[in-house]
Amino acid sequence: MNDMTPIQTTLKDWETDQEVRWCPGCGDYAILKAVQRTLPQLGADPANTVFVSGIGCSSRFPYYIESYGFHTIHGRAPAFATGIKLANPALDVWLVTGDGDGLSIGGNHLMHVLRRNVNMQIMLFNNEIYGLTKGQYSPTSRVGTTTPSTPLGSVDRPANPCAFALGVGARFVARGFDVSKNLPDVLKAAHAHKGAAFVEIFQNCVVYNKDVFDAFAQPKGAEDRQLWLEDGKPMLFAKETKGLALDLENLELKVVDVVDGDWQAAGVLVHNVKNRSIAHMLVELPFGRFPMALGVLYDDPRPTYEEGVADEIARATAGKNTSLARLLAKGQTWTVEAEGGHPA
Template identity: 70%
Template sequence: MNEMTKLTAADFASDQEVRWCPGCGDYAILKAVQRTMPEIGADPAKTVFVSGIGCSSRFPYYMATYGFHTIHGRAPAVATGVKLANPELDVWLVTGDGDGLSIGGNHMLHLLRRNLDCQVLLFNNEIYGLTKGQYSPTSRVGTKSPSTPFGSVDRPTSPCAFALGSGGRFVARGIDTHKNLPEVLKRAHANKGASFVEIYQNCIVYNDAVFESFTEKKAAPANQIWVENGKPMLFDNGAKGLTLDRERLKLEVVEVVDGNWEAAGVIVHDETNKGVAQMLIDMPYPAFPIALGVIYCDPAPTFESAVVTQNLEAAKGKTADLNALLAKGQTWKVTPGGHPEL
């Protein structure tokens, strides 16, 4: 790409017809990603989107970049192969709560603990949409679906808790239609390593309005807290905040009078503090607000950089010789009679 070329969101939109259910939150996420691409200086020729199976996994078709639509749950494995084959590529992984946390949970864990340099966007609608509304690993207790007609008795998994527990070094949350989503995506891209972003995404057909109590415009201020590194943890238009009970090591909601958050004991967000990050992720809603934004970011060396360095060290002073490699060790030839001769 010519450095003088100024790309727009339209340059990252493919010529394929976008086919999701009308009103699906995936449309908003797609637009947010397409708007983000030129702002981070992405090059379509060096950008790859990898997906598994599910509604979200149609994503690569709609991006004018390279892409792989792989098999159920295996997007992390394919993304790892792509990045190791060409570390210069900018790899984005798109998955859903079913694809990424059920059959793909094992693969997701290893990608995160290895700290592969890529962006993981997990669309969480708390349901299996593509296969017609069965309950998923993130579905709430009591969710009625074709596979749980009397209501789910499973305790749901938390995608962000999973990511943090797997050794993820960047964990964030966003909402499909929220104006802040592009900023979260930019932060994820700026992080060198595995960036995990859970995105609350509405499934208008099988789980409509499941997040409405905290995403609806009037309810949002009192039920969302957008954390920002170095800024006090305030919500409800600054009328409330979070403080830390250091004796019990628990977060608590406090009232803020006349904007004096320091007097109220409101703590400042330190995105490198893993303990507080876990508390933010675990806050029980609706007693506490939903934590959004970059919850944890503490960079570490990436997997592919370590592999490249190791390979370069191993190759020092050696000359590539394919014939010698093939003849090395135990070899044999097949005689005319069909018997191997060692």
């Protein structure tokens, strides 16, 4: 959330004159349009908006948004974004990264921007592959994924981006996918959160990992495979004939049938975005036995990093003259003389 006066813009105001260069059919196109459609609805001002990226297909994003932008170095976008926010807390900062950029070389930087709770929106495009460097397996690739770097199939257990975010102390965690009509609502919720807002966006790589998310992202039958979470609403799916309840014996979630719309009798949970324990359970649900949990999983704000830094500076400088010129002239001074005794 940013305390700037909203202005009126259109999608066109956020489009640049740059040729958008992703592979035809790439999910990044849909994410770009979702962001460009969302920014006017937020009342965002291009003059006060900054997009920061690292390296990867997703990291071309700043070229295609008509605002300020930094295309930085591999994995280090969170460090640049933190510096930008500290230098000018009023800026609306968006960080764009990918599963390789953000969870491999950049894993430690992503961890620190989340635990520090720097006020920005963080979009992690997860296509479960290294697309820019020709299809090697990534930290989120599934076991058995065959790539040039894993010709016999990956034996790594994949990282779970949302579980990672919760584990390092993120106060806002959400999920969406590239072509979902609900993605703008997820982005709006992230923007409204005061602090580091982490959004994992499943993104189809049509060249190296095509249709890997079809099991839940395909429109046909999506109501059976997607659970879109809303704060204060029951966790229902499959046209409200099924829901998620808490198995008290095993302290885990379970799928229950809802008869005649009576979800309360079935014990269906009501989503509470401040319940961190349930959020952990939701992000770890094995897809197949459970639907894919999407939307805002966790949202519980706390003071931001830049607020703490500003308060510390204010306390350190209270009642003091902070003029740099005065500081340099204070105390002992000397004159550097040239030959002949004249000042240099």
